[in-house]
Amino acid sequence: MSLLNFIDPENNDKDKESSDKEKSNRLLFSEVTTLFEQLQTTRSTLEKEGMIAKFLQHKKNQIVNIDFLFFYQISAKDFVNLEFDKETGVSIAIFLQAVSRHMKIDIDEINLRYKGDWGKTIMKYFSKNTAKKKSESLTVSQIVHSILNLTSYSGSGSQKRKQNEIISILKNCTPFEAKYFTRLILGGSLKTGAKDKLIQRAFLSAFSDLNQYYKQIEYANKTRRLNFGQAIFWYLENHIDKITELIMKPGHPVSLMLAERGDVEVVTSAPHFMEYKYDGFRLQAHYDGKKVTLFSRGLENHTDNLADVAVAFRKSVKESCIVDGEILAYNKETGDVLPFQSIIRRKRKYDRNEVAKTMHTEYRIFDLLFYKGKDITSLPLIERRGILEEIVTPSSIIQFSEKYETQDPEEALALIYKAKKEGHEGGILKNAQSPYLIGVRDKSWTKIKPQTYDMDAVLIGGQYGTGKRANMISRVFVSFPVDNSEDYESLGVAIGSGMSEEIMIQLRQLLESEGVSECPFNVRIANNLALQVNTWIYPEKGPVLEIVADSFSWKTKENIPLNEKNIPKTSDNDRYDLTKVSLRFPRCKGIRESGKKANSVQEVSNMIRSQLETLNKI
Template sequence: MLYEELVDVYEKIGSTTRRLEKEEIIANFLKTIKHKSPETTYDVTLLLQGKIFPPWSDKEMGVSTQLIIKALSKMLGENTKSIENKLASVGDMGEITEELVSNNKQVTFFKVPLTITKVINNLRKTESITGSNSQNKKLNLILELYSSASPLEAKYITRTITEKLRIGVGEGTLVDAISDAYGIDKEIIDRAYMLSNDLGEVATRAQESIGAVKELSITPGKPIKPMLAQLSPGIRESIEEMGEVVCETKYDGIRVQIHKIGDEIKIFTRRLENVTQALPEIVEYIREALPDEDYIIEGEVIATRDNKPISFQYILQRVKRKYDVEKMREKIPLKIFLFDVLYYKEPVAEQPIGQRRQLLEEIVHTSDDVELSTMKVVSSDNVGDAEELFNWSIDNGHEGIMFKDVSSPYSPGKRGKNMLKFKPVRETLDCVITGGLYGKGKRAKFFGSYLLSLLDSQTGEYKTLVHAATGMDDEMLASLTDRMQQYILSTNEQIVTFKPAVILEVAYSEIVESNEYEAGYSLRFPAIKRVRDDIGLDQVDTLDKLKQMIDLQNN
């Protein structure tokens, strides 16, 4: 199948802002390829998401913007500095690629039409290339594509590499389009996606039959998105609204999803990053604590000192560590609290949390290193037990408590009222850095203030909310400045625009209306608490979350 057919669909989708129209375009396209192979449907579904690997995979292309610039420079004879200046001005490497290829005066007489298979295979090959001369090998694979591409094809090849497709298609739109294209109820498609975390697999199954879609389920080795919690308005209010709930301690660590497949144990963060190599003792502890069966369990890894929890930032040092792991193991000891089981010999994620908790207690052999989360089953008759657990959790250095509807199944990637979190201070938001200002005086070489944004889940864009400068010590100021260099899109005197990539947790005293920021609101007395390397861009707080916070603030 020719790549230009998909590019034509990209252009049609990007030309409208109407979600239903986007859905219709995708559905019609999927209908036209029903007769194609399952592999084609799988690849098309991935490419419509701007991906070449499924979300559960930890594979990455490892192709930087600089390598794209180098490829274009080599092919077109354009100065790399000139391309970099264009990028600083335009901000979209895809548009720049289209413009440069359009202006190419060199004629290629033996262009071979690009196929979807060729594009995705070349890009996938970059992941496995390592060692000396690896950059040149990756360069040649990209050049091979650009050399045969039309300007429009080149634009979307670049956007796929940079994972910024810019056509305004979210997962919900694709779920609806697959449902429409194959005549299968949306709830069935949505369930299959939640449990498989692979829309490509869902689409190929839908191409086969409704029964094949229903067979999709959670599988050890393929991490799924974590179920997410809403904010609790208060202990009593939450319990009275939910009825009977599992109330458990909320730990200040890294949430992990642990998979055992055969003899292998893999540990994934909530961003679905494989951190197994960084946490060898957790692998050892889990192997001792659970039976020799296939399973998927969830827990929270915390850093300790004298067997007491210490700051979240210490666990980040462990998770991000690639070298000297054994040395860090001695310096920052870890333990894990388990709180859920999603698979044990068979899928159990759709069973109520009450049953899953009972199963967890049956299969886990606890120790000083592996414990179950401290919990109580409470209702409106014994709210005091929840308040007692909250006070105990805070006194012992933990974050707060969780409420889980005792009858609720696990809903991957969903944020609903079946799971709530309650902390003593709830005024924090996870925002992405989209801009910044250089400091003054001693801080003139550093970014002294950051422009922070929230996700508009309706459009997929980031809306500015606040400038934050306080809360950073000199060490954080310097390290964050170094880190942000790679994400600079443009610079205008003191003002810098960044590619959304780094997330900060920001504390504040109050949300106020503001015409200065795109969100329509801003934060009073913002203070940067920490870098959130444990979450991804799809988990940045949203404008909907902001409105929820406003409602809580006003009640």
């Protein structure tokens, strides 16, 4: 069955010429958007679940279309048919050009109305610029086909074709339909508050007989990317037995197990393995007896990007298997562990050869999910690890992760600090008798990072967002007041994580009203960082932001962890040169209340000194 027929069993070609009777049996997009609006204004999750279940019971003949709309933003890549494993390729610019052409208005005028939600922006424009008619012809299947068409357009003239496709839908949209169509196409949340688990419960409530197959469906989803809607479709077509055929198999990405945050005291309950928590790239390696395929935690295929790892794994493994591990990068000259960002460069096609000259890559493997044609995740970790060490021969690229068995909290903590000193994030404590829980975050794996650093910094500039973050601040630049001076010194890093849309919009508005075009005279900042700033603000006018980071690092291309050999101090040797100091995993948690003072350069230097002293004690 083709993907097109799977999504729309009745075949959308009939839509344009179907009889009035046939149209009356089609699911209208207006019916779905009405449900979305009701969900958005309902707080209770139980009420949401009941509303969806009732809707589904009345629309069984269109169940797969409904599933597509619900799941497209949440799990668009969960179809068994990987024909759909791609994005629509519609940028905000392309979409706005289509709106501009359709409504004959200037794009700049549309941008002025944007307040953080393109769906609402377009809806308001439709409300003011189009007749408020109720569409009786726009069906869900037309929306589905439009999205499928958008994924297929490429090459010369594709942007114009995408615009025409979008216009063909917009011309039949009511304002509410335009709002949700916009959200679907641009990849943002539908903002209904209905998450995937809630929707699944609604399906099970609407089709109670399906409950007996739920565990099989969930397993197939996590091991073979079975979409819940396809399971419903098979159920309605009396082909539910097809689910049992979807078992774990090399070449099909598996949802990986994840660790919970916790405390070292967990080791007192049972024997645990302490493994290093790496600042790397999670990777699952599949070998089917003939070829190796590499998938990321996000289930993306990276075999071509990491071809040397694939070749090395093929040489090291003896049996068909699926292995879980992490890619690490090291500086070839110094042997220092490099952060995650370096591995991202390693995956980029155009950076690959250049990066390979200075970077050594290792694949540290720590678990075995599949062996000799069988799913072995139910075996205890100690057995899985034992088999793994039997069937894999280590090499310069393929290595086993560090593993220490302990039931002593003090020993576990010392090992975690040892990992930290060697440049890693911390440790993961794993119950030696625990199964591998596919796609689950569980306390049988406990991750521990020794310390985080909280600091209050002054905003001195921002970088404007693009794409979905247009009209927001996507990254902030911060500084700290120099003691006994009116000067400020910036960190050697821009911070783009942790901010809510509300904060990003608020900071953009502040910089638009108070911003200046040049770096304030009393701010010291690294030249390469200054080039990234779109708008500056005098630190006296900038708000104090709450910044959190896992640790400090030396500002180089690789962000090497600080140590005694590379401490960047000022000429008076009393404090550190913050322009040469970066942060590992920095997050901006929010804007501090009015009157809150920022940490001084000396106070931040004390934090750096504390980190070094902690590592030197180990």
